[in-house]
Each structure stands twice: as C-alpha cells, then as structure tokens.
Amino acid sequence: MAEPALKIIDANGAQAVPATATATLDATLPAAGQGRSRRRNLATRHGFEHLCGILRVAGLGFVEPLLRLALGEAARPQLKALWQLLFVPLIAACVFLFLWSQASSRIVTSLGQIPGPAAVWHQAGALWADHRAERAKQAAFYERQAKRNAERLADDPRADVSRVRYTGKPTYIDQILTSLETVFTGFVIASLAAIPMGILCGLSPAFGAAFNPFIQLFKPVSPLAWLPLVTMVVSATYVSEQPMFEKSFINSAITVALCSLWPTLINTSLGVASIDKDLLNVARVLRLGWATRLFKIVLPSSLPLIFTGLRLSLGVGWMVLIAAEMLAQNPGLGKFVWDEFQNGSSESLSRLLVAVFTIGFIGFLLDRVMYTIQTLVSFKGNR
Amino acid sequence: MSELVTSRKRGWMLAVVMALALGGGAGRVQAASKLKLEKEQIKLGFIKLTDMAPLAIAYEKGYFEDEGLYVTLEAQSNWKVVLDRVISGELDGSHMLAGQPLAATIGYGTKADLVTPLSMDLNGNAMTVSNEVWSKMLPGLPKDAAGKVQHPIKADALKPVVDAFKGAGRSFKMAMVFPVSTHNYELRYWLAAGGLNPGYYSPSDVSGQIKADVQLSVTPPPQMPATLEAGTINGYMVGEPWNEQAIAKGVGVPIVTDYEIWKNNPEKVFGVTRAWAEKNPNTLVALTKALIRACMWLDANNGANRKEAATILSRPEYVGADVRVIANSMTGTFEFGKGDKRPFPDFNVFFRYNATYPYASDAIWYLTQMRRWGQIAEAKPDDWYADVAKKVYRSDIYLKAAQLLVEEGKAKKEDFPFGSDGYKPVTRDFIDGIEYDARKPNEYINKFAIGLHGGQKIDGGAVK
Numbered sequence: 001m002a003e004p005a006l007k008i009i010d011a012n013g014a015q016a017v018p019a020t021a022t023a024t025l026d027a028t029l030p031a032a033g034q035g036r037s038r039r040r041n042l043a044t045r046h047g048f049e050h051l052c053g054i055l056r057v058a059g060l061g062f063v064e065p066l067l068r069l070a071l072g073e074a075a076r077p078q079l080k081a082l083w084q085l086l087f088v089p090l091i092a093a094c095v096f097l098f099l100w101s102q103a104s105s106r107i108v109t110s111l112g113q114i115p116g117p118a119a120v121w122h123q124a125g126a127l128w129a130d131h132r133a134e135r136a137k138q139a140a141f142y143e144r145q146a147k148r149n150a151e152r153l154a155d156d157p158r159a160d161v162s163r164v165r166y167t168g169k170p171t172y173i174d175q176i177l178t179s180l181e182t183v184f185t186g187f188v189i190a191s192l193a194a195i196p197m198g199i200l201c202g203l204s205p206a207f208g209a210a211f212n213p214f215i216q217l218f219k220p221v222s223p224l225a226w227l228p229l230v231t232m233v234v235s236a237t238y239v240s241e242q243p244m245f246e247k248s249f250i251n252s253a254i255t256v257a258l259c260s261l262w263p264t265l266i267n268t269s270l271g272v273a274s275i276d277k278d279l280l281n282v283a284r285v286l287r288l289g290w291a292t293r294l295f296k297i298v299l300p301s302s303l304p305l306i307f308t309g310l311r312l313s314l315g316v317g318w319m320v321l322i323a324a325e326m327l328a329q330n331p332g333l334g335k336f337v338w339d340e341f342q343n344g345s346s347e348s349l350s351r352l353l354v355a356v357f358t359i360g361f362i363g364f365l366l367d368r369v370m371y372t373i374q375t376l377v378s379f380k381g382n383r
Numbered sequence: 384m385s386e387l388v389t390s391r392k393r394g395w396m397l398a399v400v401m402a403l404a405l406g407g408g409a410g411r412v413q414a415a416s417k418l419k420l421e422k423e424q425i426k427l428g429f430i431k432l433t434d435m436a437p438l439a440i441a442y443e444k445g446y447f448e449d450e451g452l453y454v455t456l457e458a459q460s461n462w463k464v465v466l467d468r469v470i471s472g473e474l475d476g477s478h479m480l481a482g483q484p485l486a487a488t489i490g491y492g493t494k495a496d497l498v499t500p501l502s503m504d505l506n507g508n509a510m511t512v513s514n515e516v517w518s519k520m521l522p523g524l525p526k527d528a529a530g531k532v533q534h535p536i537k538a539d540a541l542k543p544v545v546d547a548f549k550g551a552g553r554s555f556k557m558a559m560v561f562p563v564s565t566h567n568y569e570l571r572y573w574l575a576a577g578g579l580n581p582g583y584y585s586p587s588d589v590s591g592q593i594k595a596d597v598q599l600s601v602t603p604p605p606q607m608p609a610t611l612e613a614g615t616i617n618g619y620m621v622g623e624p625w626n627e628q629a630i631a632k633g634v635g636v637p638i639v640t641d642y643e644i645w646k647n648n649p650e651k652v653f654g655v656t657r658a659w660a661e662k663n664p665n666t667l668v669a670l671t672k673a674l675i676r677a678c679m680w681l682d683a684n685n686g687a688n689r690k691e692a693a694t695i696l697s698r699p700e701y702v703g704a705d706v707r708v709i710a711n712s713m714t715g716t717f718e719f720g721k722g723d724k725r726p727f728p729d730f731n732v733f734f735r736y737n738a739t740y741p742y743a744s745d746a747i748w749y750l751t752q753m754r755r756w757g758q759i760a761e762a763k764p765d766d767w768y769a770d771v772a773k774k775v776y777r778s779d780i781y782l783k784a785a786q787l788l789v790e791e792g793k794a795k796k797e798d799f800p801f802g803s804d805g806y807k808p809v810t811r812d813f814i815d816g817i818e819y820d821a822r823k824p825n826e827y828i829n830k831f832a833i834g835l836h837g838g839q840k841i842d843g844g845a846v847k
Contacts (some may be wrong), residue, residue, distance in 0.1 A: 053617070110608065110609075110612055110632035110633070110634060111632070112431055145453075148448075148451070148621075161584075164423060164453040165424075165425055167424075167442075167453050167454055167455040168455075169456075169700035189634065212715065215556070217530070235467075246473070247471070247473050248473070326460075327460075329459065329460060329464065329468075338460065339458055339699065339700075340699065340703070342431050342458075342460075342603075342605035342606070342703070343431065343605070343699055343702070343703025343704060344605065344608065344609075344628060344632075344704055345697070345704050345705045346698070346705050347699075348703070351699070358622045
C-alpha cells in the first residue's frame with residue numbers, strides 16, 4: 001500500500017537522471033567503427049533512449065539503470081542511479097510503514113486504535129472479496145429476472161420485459177469507477193469551457209481585462225460553497241421523466257467543472273498571449289484566414305501550456321470530487337468515505353484508510369497520464 | 384379539496400377493479416402478484432438507523448421482488464436531504480420521520496404534499512447525556528434495593544444540573560435530529576414534564592430556542608456520538624444504534640427511552656409525495672405489501688428473527704455499526720450505562736400492536752405538539768387537525784395492501800385492524816400521565832403547564 005509514495009519519489013528522482021545517463025551511454029558506446037555497424041548502433045541507441053524516456057514517464061525510471069547494467073555499461077554510475085531510484089524510496093517506504101505501525105497502536109479513538117498497515121491491507125482484501133460476493137449476487141439477480149421475464153412473456157406476449165439493472169449496493173470497485181466517470185465528465189465540461197475562453201482572453205487584451213476580475217473572484221471558491229447552489233439550479237432546470245443521468249452525478253460533475261476550469265483557463269490565455277510575435281506577423285503578411293491562424297499557429301504554439309493547465313485542472317478536479325460526492329450523495333469514493341464515517345463500526349477506520357490510499361493512488365495515476373500526454377504534445381524542439 | 388375527492392373516488396374504483404380481478408378462488412395468488420405496476424424500478428432512501436430495518440428486510444428477503452419491484456436502497460446523509468430528494472423525485476420514497484409528511488403538507492419548513500401509507504415502527508428512540516452530566520445526576524436518583532437506578536428517570540432529576548450550568552454561565556445544549564422529528568417532540572415532552580422549558584418557535588425565529596432553559600439544535604443521527612464526544616452538546620435524543628454506540632465508545636449514558644415518555648409511540652413512516660402516489664397507485668400498494676411482510680418477519684415468533692436482522696443491518700450498506708451494538712436494542716434488551724443491560728421487549732416494535740397501521744390519532748398528536756411549541760403559529764380548530772391527519776395518513780392504501788396479503792394467504796385477517804376508524808382509544812400512557820384524546824386536540828394542548836395555549840402567539844420573543 002506504500003506504493004504511491006514510492007512511485008512519486010522515483011518519478012521526481014527520474015527528472016535528475018537523463019543528463020548523466022546519456023553521458024555514460026555516449027562514453028561507453030564504441031566511438032568509431034564501420035559505417036554500417038555505427039548506423040545500427042545509432043538506431044539501437046535511439047530505440048533504447050526512446051524506451052528509457054517511456055520508462056521515466058511511466059514512473060518506472062529505476063528499470064533504466066538495470067537495463068544499462070545488463071547491456072554491460074560501466075557499473076558504478078548505474079549502481080548509484082539504482083540506489084537513488086530504487087533503494088532510497090524502498091527504504092523510505094519501509095521506514096514509513098514501521099513508523100505508521102508504531103504510531104497507530106498509540107492513538108486510540110472512540111472507534112478503537114488507528115489501524116496499522118496489516119489491518120489496512122487486510123481490509124483492502126475484504127473489500128475485494130465483498131466485490132466478488134456482490135457480483136455473484138448480481139448474477140443470481142439477473143437469473144431471477146430472466147426467469148420472471150420469461151414467465152411474463154409466456155403470460156402476455158406483449159409484456160414489457162426490459163432489462164432492469166442490478167439493484168444491489170455499489171461495491172468499492174463500482175464506487176471507484178463512478179468517481180472516475182464523474183471526474184472525467186466534470187473535467188471535459190471544464191475543458192470545453194476553459195480552452196475557448198482562454199484563447200479569447202489570450203488573443204484579445206480587452207477580453208482578458210474583462211474576464212480577469214471574474215477569474216480572480218471565482219478561482220478560490222471552495223466546492224462546498226458551489227454545491228448547494230449547483231444543486232438548487234440543477235433541481236430547477238434538469239427536469240425529465242426518464243433522466244439519462246442521476247442528479248447527484250450531474251451536481252458532482254458540475255461542481256468539479258466549476259472548481260477545476262481555472263488552471264486551464266489561465267494557462268491557455270497565458271500560452272496564447274505569449275505566442276512569438278514573429279509568427280503572428282508572418283500570418284498577417286500571408287493574410288491567413290481566421291481559422292487557419294487559430295489552428296495552424298495559435299493552438300499549436302500554446303499546446304504545451306494548455307496541457308500544463310489541463311494537468312493542473314484534473315488534479316484540482318480529483319481533489320474537489322471527493323468533497324462534492326460527499327455532499328451530493330453521488331455513489332462514488334466520496335460517498336464511501338462519508339458512509340464509513342457515519343457507520344462508526346470497528347472496521348470503519350481501516351476502510352477509511354483504504355479509501356485514502358486509493359484516492360491518492362488514483363490521483364497519482366491521473367497525473368501521470370496527463371504528464372505523459374503533456375510530454376507528447378510538447379514537441380521535441382521548441383518552436 | 385376536489386382533487387382529494389377525485390383521488391378517493393379513483394381509489395375506490397381501483398378497489399372494485401382489483402376485487403373483480405381477484406375473484407377466482409384457486410388462481411388468486413397468481414392474479415394478485417400481477418397487480419399492474421406503473422413503475423418497476425424504484426429507488427428508496429433511508430437514514431442509517433436500526434428502524435430502517437423493514438426496508439433492508441424487504442430487500443434481502445426478496446419481498447420487493449415478490450411484488451415484481453426492483454428496488455434500490457440508498458443511504459442518505461440527513462433528514463433534510465431525504466425530504467428534498469423525495470420532493471425532487473430523485474427518490475421515489477423514503478424512510479421518514481413521522482412528523483415530516485405532516486409538516487411538509489401544512490407547509491412548515493419545505494412545503495410539499497406528502498402521504499404515508501405505512502408506519503414503519505413504534506418506539507426505538509432514547510436520550511443520552513454526557514458522562515459529565517450523568518455523574519452530576521446520579522447521586523440524586525432514586526435507587527432500588529440492589530442499588531440500581533430506578534426507571535423511568537424524569538427530567539426533574541436533570542433540572543438541578545441545568546440550573547448549575549446556568550449558574551456557571553454555561554448554556555445547557557442538547558441535540559435532536561430534525562425540527563419536525565419525533566425526537567424533538569419527545570425530548571421536549573420529557574423536558575417540559577420535568578419543568579424545563581425547551582423553547583418556542585416563531586415564524587420569524589425558527590431556532591426553537593425562544594425562552595429556552597435547554598437549547599435544542601439539529602445534528603444528523605450518526606454524528607451524535609462524535610458531537611457529544613467533542614463537547615459541543617451535553618446530551619441528545621436519537622434512534623438506535625446511536626445511544627448504544629455512546630456506551631460502546633464510552634462517551635455518554637442513555638437515561639430515558641421514548642417508550643417511557645409515551646408508550647408505543649409511532650416513530651418512522653414510509654413517505655412518498657402525493658403526486659407520486661396518485662401516479663403510481665398500484666406500485667404504492669405493492670411497496671406497502673412488501674414492507675408489511677418485512678415488518679411481520681421482524682416481529683415473528685417473539686422476535687426470533689431479530690438476531691439475523693441485526694446481522695443484516697450491520698452491513699456497511701445499511702446501518703453499518705458493529706453487530707453487537709445493533710443487537711443490544713434489536714433483541715429485546717436495552718443497555719442503560721455500561722453493564723446495566725435490562726430486558727426491554729418493546730424497545731423496537733415493527734408489527735405488534737398494529738404498529739404498521741397509519742393511525743390518524745398518532746398524526747394528530749404530532750400536530751398538537753407542533754402547535755404547543757409554536758411551529759404552528761396560530762390556533763387551529765379541532766377539525767383542521769382531523770383533516771390534515773386524514774389527508775396525510777392514508778390508511779385506505781394500507782388496508783388495500785393488507786387485504787391483498789390476506790387474500791394471498793401471506794397474512795391473517797386478525798393481524799390488521801380492518802374495522803378501525805383510525806383513532807386509538809383515549810390514553811394516559813405518558814410519562815406525566817396527562818390524558819390524550821385525539822378527537823379534542825385543542826383541549827389537550829391547554830392541559831400542559833409549559834407550552835402555548837388557546838390563541839397564544841409568540842411575538843418578539845414573548846408569549847402573547
């Protein structure tokens with residue numbers, strides 16, 4: 001369960017490595033040789049570098065020195081890198097687990113002791129077992145339903161026998177999926193609003209000046225303040241006989257959107273505003289149309305900053321989501337946390353800790369994904 | 384009013400149609416389970432309290448599915464959320480406080496027409512005070528030969544503690560779960576019976592603390608023990624398992640139950656909006672049938688099923704507290720203080736004493752208390768009370784469901800009060816012995832020493 005901490009550390013560590021690693025590679029590869037072998041070497045080296053890049057982005061930077069060792073590169077620098085990337089984080093994780101198990105037995109709440117690593121691990125297993133058991137119940141439910149529908153059809157061939165979704169409780173896994181679905185919906189809404197607005201603000205100083213006060217005013221508003229308002233507005237405007245989405249889902253998603261659109265908006269407008277003036281001048285000289293200018297010059301030049309904004313937005317959205325789900329009763333991780341707090345059983349604390357680690361780990365994964373995309377769009381050379 | 388008449392007429396016609404459909408002898412069970420449902424997928428809300436048991440049992444024992452209903456149960460965070468989500472249609476129906484449909488219908492708080500076809504249980508609440516308050520009360524309490532505290536404990540024993548708090552410049556604070564909750568009225572009744580004023584409501588001040596000796600405020604049930612532990616309140620009145628939880632956590636001591644305040648008082652109801660009930664009449668009857676069967680199961684064979692019920696309720700998706708905490712009150716005992724476990728067969732009643740029948744006289748009692756404490760700001764005539772009760776407490780729907788259960792052989796005729804006019808006999812089963820006659824609500828209100836009388840109003844913080 002200490003994995004998130006470990007990966008974050010080596011993700012950061014990975015930033016420091018490339019320079020040294022490339023240098024060693026250059027030194028160890030045969031400097032000169034026959035043309036063909038040299039070309040092959042170059043191709044391999046490129047492939048290898050590419051692989052290392054992917055590993056670093058994926059947070060698996062510690063594999064790189066291992067590979068290099070296997071390739072027979074000089075041992076010393078690789079061992080040093082390995083020490084930094086793998087062993088330091090591992091030791092830190094062990095120390096963390098030790099301190100946690102020591103400290104937890106000393107803090108006694110009204111629900112009993114704070115659970116240690118073993119109890120939390122056990123609880124994670126219990127939640128998984130619970131998920132499996134619920135799936136079995138679900139299968140039985142569909143079987144009963146199929147049987148009843150068959151009976152009804154036999155009775156009346158025109159009977160409406162549409163399939164009814166399982167009515168049991170959502171399991172922990174279901175709740176994680178609901179949370180992901182909600183945060184992505186909110187994130188997409190936020191992006192659809194923030195990117196065009198950001199471009200407008202960046203292109204036109206007048207727009208920028210007009211929007212700026214609102215950005216400054218709404219950016220720091222907590223999701224807890226938005227949610228009651230959002231709930232009221234959604235209740236009043238989203239009225240339908242057969243709603244496609246649950247209201248709680250919409251409330252949470254909109255709240256996430258409201259809180260997470262600001263980083264994208266600000267970064268987009270910054271990216272657009274700081275486009276090289278020469279490029280714009282060239283566009284003017286070539287008399288490029290509005291759309292061409294936007295898609296060929298403005299957007300490509302500001303993509304790296306737009307994605308920096310999106311990455312920040314998704315992070316904010318994930319943080320906000322848990323609070324929003326708690327209040328909006330959206331059946332995701334936030335509701336899980338709230339329900340366990342209310343249950344107050346002897347297992348609640350360890351379940352809450354499982355949730356904390358899950359939330360952290362998923363947040364980390366989301367950030368990695370966005371970081372990868374960000375790296376991919378930030379062209380090799382700067383324009 | 385005309386709307387009401389049409390709906391009643393429609394209901395009557397429906398009964399005839401159903402009676403015709405049920406006509407054949409052997410095919411009865413078959414025919415009845417084919418009650419044409421207007422809606423099959425139903426979402427019901429509940430609050431994490433042991434008295435949501437009928438919902439959990441109806442789901443787990445397959446009673447909903449027997450009626451062809453696909454029901455999803457969902458825990459809600461507080462009573463306001465329950466009310467709002469039922470009104471907005473996010474929930475089809477919910478576990479509700481007995482006072483909620485009444486208050487909503489008369490427009491106190493959120494205005495909406497709600498109805499209830501079924502009362503979910505009797506009793507089940509208790510009052511807990513903090514360890515500090517308990518240690519101050521204990522020396523003054525009468526004890527029996529074995530040194531055990533004699534019950535019921537009256538509020539007279541709390542008065543010196545409240546006075547001491549006042550003398551030290553501290554206010555004595557207690558929590559209940561909702562302004563129109565049964566707990567609020569029971570707690571007020573108990574305090575007032577012991578000479579402590581729990582405070583009045585007025586149209587301009589809905590805090591309910593005007594002229595109060597004890598300040599009452601709202602806290603969601605599951606947060607009660609934590610709030611008491613934090614010292615924000617000195618005591619609370621709530622349903623189970625949140626009193627027994629206080630003992631388990633060692634943060635407080637339960638001292639009186641609502642059974643002792645008013646014997647066999649109605650507690651939770653199953654509520655839907657009137658619009659929903661009119662749109663889905665058959666579905667509502669089917670839901671009522673399933674819930675009646677669940678209540679029967681809970682009280683069957685002298686509570687033989689209660690242990691199993693406690694185990695089901697202890698799952699995280701229902702109440703979620705530890706099974707031993709839930710079992711304390713669900714299995715015919717109640718623990719007053721650590722180790723002081725006493726037999727209490729009627730602590731939770733789900734079916735006996737016609738617990739599920741929605742009595743108009745019960746509704747009227749809650750209305751009298753709303754008037755007593757100023758939530759109903761002006762005097763109303765006696766027939767107003769009867770009208771509101773009749774409009775909200777739909778014994779007609781209940782009896783229809785009961786009739787079907789009898790015909791299907793799932794219940795016995797004598798299980799239900801078929802001939803009742805909806806009024807329980809006049810009773811003195813209150814902690815202060817004051818006689819209650821539901822047909823004379825105004826006379827009843829005037830009997831109390833503390834409370835609004837006749838045409839009195841609260842104006843600018845004074846009774847006028």
